[in-house]
Amino acid sequence: xxxxxxxxxxxxxxxxxxxxxxxxxxxxxxxxxxxxxxxxxxxxxxxxxxxxxxxxxxxxxxxxxxxxxxxxxxxxxxxxxxxxxxxxxxxxxxxxxxxxxxxxxxxxxxxxxxxxxxxxxxxxxxxxxxxxxxxxxxxxxxxxxxxxxxxxxxxxxxxxxxxxxxxxxxxxxxxxxxxxxxxxxxxxxxxxxxxxxxxxxxxxxxxxxxxxxxxxxxxxxxxxxxxxxxxxxxxxxxxxxxxxxxxxxxxxxxxxxxxxxxxxxxxxxxxxxxxxxxxxxxxxxxxxxxxxxxxxxxxxxxxxxxxxxxxxxxxxx
Amino acid sequence: xxxxxxxxxxxxxxxxxxxxxxxxxxxxxxxxxxxxxxxxxxxxxxxxxxxxxxxxxxxxxxxxxxxxxxxxxxxxxxxxxxxxxxxxxxxxxxxxxxxxxxxxxxxxxxxxxxxxxxxxxxxxxxxxxxxxxxxxxxxxxxxxxxxxxxxxxxxxxxxxxxxxxxxxxxxxxxxxxxxxxxxxxxxxxxxxxxxxxxxxxxxxxxxxxxxxxxxxxxxxxxxxxxxxxxxxxxxxxxxxxxxxxxxxxxxxxxxxxxxxxxxxxxxxxxxxxxxxxxxxxxxxxxxxxxxxxxxxx
Numbered sequence: 001x002x003x004x005x006x007x008x009x010x011x012x013x014x015x016x017x018x019x020x021x022x023x024x025x026x027x028x029x030x031x032x033x034x035x036x037x038x039x040x041x042x043x044x045x046x047x048x049x050x051x052x053x054x055x056x057x058x059x060x061x062x063x064x065x066x067x068x069x070x071x072x073x074x075x076x077x078x079x080x081x082x083x084x085x086x087x088x089x090x091x092x093x094x095x096x097x098x099x100x101x102x103x104x105x106x107x108x109x110x111x112x113x114x115x116x117x118x119x120x121x122x123x124x125x126x127x128x129x130x131x132x133x134x135x136x137x138x139x140x141x142x143x144x145x146x147x148x149x150x151x152x153x154x155x156x157x158x159x160x161x162x163x164x165x166x167x168x169x170x171x172x173x174x175x176x177x178x179x180x181x182x183x184x185x186x187x188x189x190x191x192x193x194x195x196x197x198x199x200x201x202x203x204x205x206x207x208x209x210x211x212x213x214x215x216x217x218x219x220x221x222x223x224x225x226x227x228x229x230x231x232x233x234x235x236x237x238x239x240x241x242x243x244x245x246x247x248x249x250x251x252x253x254x255x256x257x258x259x260x261x262x263x264x265x266x267x268x269x270x271x272x273x274x275x276x277x278x279x280x281x282x283x284x285x286x287x288x289x290x291x292x293x294x295x296x297x298x299x300x301x302x303x304x305x306x307x308x309x310x311x312x313x314x315x316x317x
Numbered sequence: 318x319x320x321x322x323x324x325x326x327x328x329x330x331x332x333x334x335x336x337x338x339x340x341x342x343x344x345x346x347x348x349x350x351x352x353x354x355x356x357x358x359x360x361x362x363x364x365x366x367x368x369x370x371x372x373x374x375x376x377x378x379x380x381x382x383x384x385x386x387x388x389x390x391x392x393x394x395x396x397x398x399x400x401x402x403x404x405x406x407x408x409x410x411x412x413x414x415x416x417x418x419x420x421x422x423x424x425x426x427x428x429x430x431x432x433x434x435x436x437x438x439x440x441x442x443x444x445x446x447x448x449x450x451x452x453x454x455x456x457x458x459x460x461x462x463x464x465x466x467x468x469x470x471x472x473x474x475x476x477x478x479x480x481x482x483x484x485x486x487x488x489x490x491x492x493x494x495x496x497x498x499x500x501x502x503x504x505x506x507x508x509x510x511x512x513x514x515x516x517x518x519x520x521x522x523x524x525x526x527x528x529x530x531x532x533x534x535x536x537x538x539x540x541x542x543x544x545x546x547x548x549x550x551x552x553x554x555x556x557x558x559x560x561x562x563x564x565x566x567x568x569x570x571x572x573x574x575x576x577x578x579x580x581x582x583x584x585x586x587x588x589x590x591x592x593x594x595x596x597x598x599x600x601x602x603x604x605x606x607x608x609x610x611x612x613x614x
Binding site for chain 2: 015016018019021022023026027029030031137138140141142143144145146147149150152153157158251252253254255256258259262263273274276277278280282285289292293296297300
């Protein structure tokens, strides 16, 4: 078990390293000189040369990467071109808001998806099963930014039940678990939860139907167990895979939340990315992408490590 | 000695003797699937509306009118109302289908071509080359797909071409991976050895035996990704990264109409509803095709 964990971690390291390479290269695929945001267009050559030296841009690419990585490891991702503030601070504040939203959405989606998938699996080929299948296909196909708009139209514009925008009083850094804040979380979280709901419902439905068809279920029933007792055996069989799917989905929500955050003006990384892109704030773009992707890699690693702990069948193979 | 009596001659219907062929069977099964056929019909309608937009559209999609802003659905002369600049929604939605379908399908088409080429080559050659290609692709899996698309597109700068490039890059790795894994399975099968022993050169084997068996599954996988690409492409335009105004495109229209949700919610929601319907149809059609191709005797 320990050897397996170690192997996974060692395998994740080159992936994480290559993520940093891609993020570093983002600056260089950007059209125009990286200096164009700092130097005036008509700056004399000497000034440009001096700036290049100051930013280390006169060195070869590999050296630049090494220096950048060295600073990044120490938590220095440079400073935002637009605001002049440190990128690390900006990103970490936004990431906590995005994680909050993504985590709540993943939990909602997981619970709803398990309930739906469980029902559909138990009543396979019934009307309920068809309804659940339809809902999960719809959940996977719906453009969530549009769903967010529709929910805003219904619950904010028409019914005036919930706020349409923002993260509640106090601005972006003041999240607390009280009514005034949770009200703001409901619509974006529900919107974002639709994707994992569809995926989890599909997976759980297939797993439950498969487990129920296996011989050990017949044996348990023949032994005299009630359906409720058998249900726990089914849960034990389905849970590891379902949890793994949810873990991966949580990772995708880190990226998928960009659009939903834009719809609801949620002060997370999506908001930050939007600003970064339209103000051509490449260091901010780079830092945000880097931190989000490293979270994603870490999450995948976590799923890889936790799944065999929950599922003894995987440990044997 | 024969057990067949002359009075009962061997009359086997011709269609039993000649197998109808795999693709014909798949086609027949697909035609019998009502959901798939309805989806196909809807997609065909949208495609016709897109292709013949200049003939069918009731108005000029760019012609703004300050006097007719945000008219409701069903207004005389504007069947689906007007947008925030007074442009006819029906015409804009029809013209919008052109860019939206293009942005949804083209990246998948290009990624299919690249992914199949790279995947089949890697899978067929095997060994070190395969390892190298797959490890490089692993890197792309370290990013959530939306984030990767936004990152590349954001760095390259807003614009339609850049978002096409970034979307293609997002879909190349998964398609390559599918092509590679199917090729690796096919390569070990007996009929490849048989072809090789009969003297077929590598490129013939790749073209006939490998591609003939790999294209199907990869194609089905790729069609399943069209709906994802549609949503992602419109999402990029929604963020302002893709198509630029005043070009009609569903994602962009959804974005510019966002401020209208308090005035005219139905019109504001229309472009998104079309993205939803199109992506749903592509998804269901891909599911239907997958089922139809899964023939087990």
